[in-house]
Amino acid sequence: xxxxxxxxxxxxxxxxxxxxxxxxxxxxxxxxxxxxxxxxxxxxxxxxxxxxxxxxxxxxxxxxxxxxxxxxxxxxxxxxxxxxxxxxxxxxxxxxxxxxxxxxxxxxxxxxxxxxxxxxxxxxxxxxxxxxxxxxxxxxxxxxxxxxxxxxxxxxxxxxxxxxxxxxxxxxxxxxxxxxxxxxxxxxxxxxxxxxxxxxxxxxxxxxxxxxxxxxxxxxxxxxxxxxxxxxxxxxxxxxxxxxxxxxxxxxxxxxxxxxxxxxxxxxxxxxxxxxx
Amino acid sequence: xxxxxxxxxxxxxxxxxxxxxxxxxxxxxxxxxxxxxxxxxxxxxxxxxxxxxxxxxxxxxxxxxxxxxxxxxxxxxxxxxxxxxxxxxxxxxxxxxxxxxxxxxxxxxxxxxxxxxxxxxxxxxxxxxxxxxxxxxxxxxxxxxxxxxx
Numbered sequence: 001x002x003x004x005x006x007x008x009x010x011x012x013x014x015x016x017x018x019x020x021x022x023x024x025x026x027x028x029x030x031x032x033x034x035x036x037x038x039x040x041x042x043x044x045x046x047x048x049x050x051x052x053x054x055x056x057x058x059x060x061x062x063x064x065x066x067x068x069x070x071x072x073x074x075x076x077x078x079x080x081x082x083x084x085x086x087x088x089x090x091x092x093x094x095x096x097x098x099x100x101x102x103x104x105x106x107x108x109x110x111x112x113x114x115x116x117x118x119x120x121x122x123x124x125x126x127x128x129x130x131x132x133x134x135x136x137x138x139x140x141x142x143x144x145x146x147x148x149x150x151x152x153x154x155x156x157x158x159x160x161x162x163x164x165x166x167x168x169x170x171x172x173x174x175x176x177x178x179x180x181x182x183x184x185x186x187x188x189x190x191x192x193x194x195x196x197x198x199x200x201x202x203x204x205x206x207x208x209x210x211x212x213x214x215x216x217x218x219x220x221x222x223x224x225x226x227x228x229x230x231x232x233x234x235x236x237x238x239x240x241x242x243x244x245x246x247x248x249x250x251x252x253x254x255x256x257x258x259x260x261x262x263x264x265x266x267x268x269x270x271x272x273x274x275x276x277x
Numbered sequence: 278x279x280x281x282x283x284x285x286x287x288x289x290x291x292x293x294x295x296x297x298x299x300x301x302x303x304x305x306x307x308x309x310x311x312x313x314x315x316x317x318x319x320x321x322x323x324x325x326x327x328x329x330x331x332x333x334x335x336x337x338x339x340x341x342x343x344x345x346x347x348x349x350x351x352x353x354x355x356x357x358x359x360x361x362x363x364x365x366x367x368x369x370x371x372x373x374x375x376x377x378x379x380x381x382x383x384x385x386x387x388x389x390x391x392x393x394x395x396x397x398x399x400x401x402x403x404x405x406x407x408x409x410x411x412x413x414x415x416x417x418x419x420x421x422x423x424x425x426x427x
Binding site for chain 2: 054119166168175210220
């Protein structure tokens with residue numbers, strides 16, 4: 001909590017002088033657990049922060065997930081440059097409530113805008129992303145039969161904003177196709193010796209803005225199911241995001257993560273804070 | 278067989294999503310039919326909005342330099358005309374084209390967005406509902422390409 005406060009204070013102090021905030025409020029998305037801009041559980045085609053094509057922006061994100069038997073935290077930094085590219089570094093820590101599992105994972109990710117402008121374009125904004133993940137604690141993944149403890153996901157992402165959507169609300173839709181063989185985000189490694197093929201997975205997000213500062217939305221993330229006998233379910237969430245200013249966003253979500261490593265019905269909360277400067 | 282089932286579920290989910298996008302693109306029935314001109318408060322409402330907008334611009338150090346050479350009373354008159362016409366009011370815009378007005382100004386994305394922020398703040402200051410704001414912004418947004426990098 002103290003760390004959280006220090007970061008908030010830091011963000012406000014820095015943002016006073018260096019805010020590169022050319023884009024419109026809330027067009028940055030919020031932080032995502034694997035790093036970079038997104039909605040929480042999935043990345044979006046939108047680049048983080050408010051930097052336009054002549055600017056560079058920085059973001060710091062902290063996310064905390066608490067479900068029935070597990071907790072997960074993700075801390076990360078990202079840089080967005082010239083409305084073209086976003087580079088992020090995150091560390092995830094995944095624990096179970098009994099203290100037997102404590103896994104750290106580093107994620108280096110890059111996202112590049114290929115085409116379009118989600119807000120002003122007729123066609124969606126399309127981006128391509130790579131997420132390279134490395135487990136620092138490999139024992140659990142290896143004991144469950146994972147083939148690798150590091151791996152790279154590739155995704156193609158498309159996002160479109162309708163300023164005057166249904167009921168005259170601003171609406172955002174985002175869809176990703178991910179190519180991955182990660183077991184539970186790679187926290188349980190990549191693939192198995194019996195099933196080591198990557199597959200195409202669908203991820204979607206739908207968001208509606210209640211007003212200029214508050215958005216509600218939902219996400220769906222299809223997951224692989226590689227490890228025999230250890231079921232992995234698709235993920236879903238509903239969230240509310242609050243943008244008090246261009247330097248801060250707060251997100252609260254209810255998650256439905258299904259079965260994780262033999263523990264069923266993993267539902268719970270997600271809280272995330274992102275500072276942009 | 279199992280694999281096939283999985284793929285077909287994936288395709289059906291994707292098609293629902295695509296259907297959603299198509300629906301939103303064509304969903305004029307879900308949006309207000311009331312004349313935007315009236316929602317903005319008619320001629321008087323548009324004039325009030327324009328005055329607030331000019332006020333916001335005056336406090337905006339990012340874009341103020343672009344307005345130093347602008348004849349404010351002409352800008353006010355033409356802006357009111359344009360909003361009135363766009364919102365289906367009884368007016369005709371008599372000013373120059375957006376391309377001509379902004380040529381040589383080299384307005385970048387940052388400046389454009391700053392102006393949009395100023396307009397949003399002006400709309401907020403006169404308590405226009407966000408739904409009315411969205412209708413107006415949606416009419417102005419297509420002009421972006423006629424304005425920036427000219």
